[in-house]
Amino acid sequence: MSIQYNFDELVDRSHTHSVKWDIVPPNAAKDTLPMWIADMDFPCAQPILDALHKRVDNRIFGYSNYHSDEIKQTVTDWFQRRFEWTIHKEEMVFSPGVVPAIAFLLHILTEPGDGVVIQQPVYYPFADKIENSGRRVVNNPLCYKDGAYTMDYDDLDRKLADPSVKGMILCSPHNPVGRVWTAAELKQVVAIAQKYDKWIISDEIHCDLIRRGFTHQPVLKLCPEYRQRIIVCTAPSKTFNLAGLQMSNIVIPNEAYRARWWDITMNEFSIASANPFGITAMMAAYTQGEAWLDQVNAYLDENVAFMRQYLQQHLPKAHMVEPQGTYLVWVDLRAYCSDAKKLEQLMLEEAGVYFDEGYIFGEAGAGFERFNIACPRRILQQCLERMTKVLQSLIID
Numbered sequence: 001m002s003i004q005y006n007f008d009e010l011v012d013r014s015h016t017h018s019v020k021w022d023i024v025p026p027n028a029a030k031d032t033l034p035m036w037i038a039d040m041d042f043p044c045a046q047p048i049l050d051a052l053h054k055r056v057d058n059r060i061f062g063y064s065n066y067h068s069d070e071i072k073q074t075v076t077d078w079f080q081r082r083f084e085w086t087i088h089k090e091e092m093v094f095s096p097g098v099v100p101a102i103a104f105l106l107h108i109l110t111e112p113g114d115g116v117v118i119q120q121p122v123y124y125p126f127a128d129k130i131e132n133s134g135r136r137v138v139n140n141p142l143c144y145k146d147g148a149y150t151m152d153y154d155d156l157d158r159k160l161a162d163p164s165v166k167g168m169i170l171c172s173p174h175n176p177v178g179r180v181w182t183a184a185e186l187k188q189v190v191a192i193a194q195k196y197d198k199w200i201i202s203d204e205i206h207c208d209l210i211r212r213g214f215t216h217q218p219v220l221k222l223c224p225e226y227r228q229r230i231i232v233c234t235a236p237s238k239t240f241n242l243a244g245l246q247m248s249n250i251v252i253p254n255e256a257y258r259a260r261w262w263d264i265t266m267n268e269f270s271i272a273s274a275n276p277f278g279i280t281a282m283m284a285a286y287t288q289g290e291a292w293l294d295q296v297n298a299y300l301d302e303n304v305a306f307m308r309q310y311l312q313q314h315l316p317k318a319h320m321v322e323p324q325g326t327y328l329v330w331v332d333l334r335a336y337c338s339d340a341k342k343l344e345q346l347m348l349e350e351a352g353v354y355f356d357e358g359y360i361f362g363e364a365g366a367g368f369e370r371f372n373i374a375c376p377r378r379i380l381q382q383c384l385e386r387m388t389k390v391l392q393s394l395i396i397d
Ligand SMILES: Cc1ncc(COP(=O)(O)O)c(C=O)c1O
Pocket: 038, 096, 097, 098, 099, 100, 123, 171, 175, 203, 205, 206, 235, 237, 243, 248
């Protein structure tokens, strides 16, 4: 029988060097609740903890080899079992994170000055990595209509038609708007990229965190005919709350790109070996973590339902964009405060809640807040209560 987890338990993470709990902006109110960075306040699955304890008992933590058949088999088995997606083991490479992988890939796939399409509002490190490496952000904004997000294919077509634009970074599922793209949507994106022979980096880090009723479609499974120009980023880090262990698996079907990857990561930057705890945790997660993950997803569904109801009752002018995936909820608060900077100040200094501000995901996010709801429900409730108290006191224009 599988273990029944209690996600209502609040683990004290203070003084653990936690970015989420130990780094607080200087202007934040006392005891501000961190609802921003994307890690979970849920303890890891017991099989992962057991495997890590066992690994510690070995007492030596030397350089560790990722390139073993056992590791690659474990990862590919996970995607086969969960998504019926067959990954060829030789196409998988190691990265200490998905964001570093995107940085490496930009060096492989582009030259300084080249354009790269992203779909804002979107996970802000995409724009940072593009700009910080001297490339250009080319925005294909998502359409926000009737409270829901879709893609603008005509605009994407125009942007990818430009010869100075080399490819796009797709966020699938999408952070922060929570879309789980359908097969039809993904096929349309791939068709446009194919029309102009542009590459796609598909960041699928949130693929296991899917809300009830939705199904993640791995783009490489969906569009095998375009596999030479698609790269997929995956990781157990969001799924199993292992972000600090710095372990991700990047699927690069194109052999020439893989050779360049090896050149850059190994020969230039010496990203040679993985963290032994990362390997151990990933192996346990992908072989024995399924029951925990199913329970986490069920708990997150309930947190979403709780939040929806709370907002309807107490802040009816707030619009919660229904998340289809991820544990991040995107809320339009412009009806209460249309000034994004003022909203930020009110939340942080008066309400005592620390969100990822909507505007950091791109201009279109101004006036939105991104909630990380992977926390015990009573923390979510406290956050909503604090926010409501402040917003209700505002004069609604
Ligand atoms: C879409 C997306 N990609 C990547 C990351 C982070 O990846 P990593 O910590 O492996 O660099 C996140 C974290 O929130 C994310 O939402």
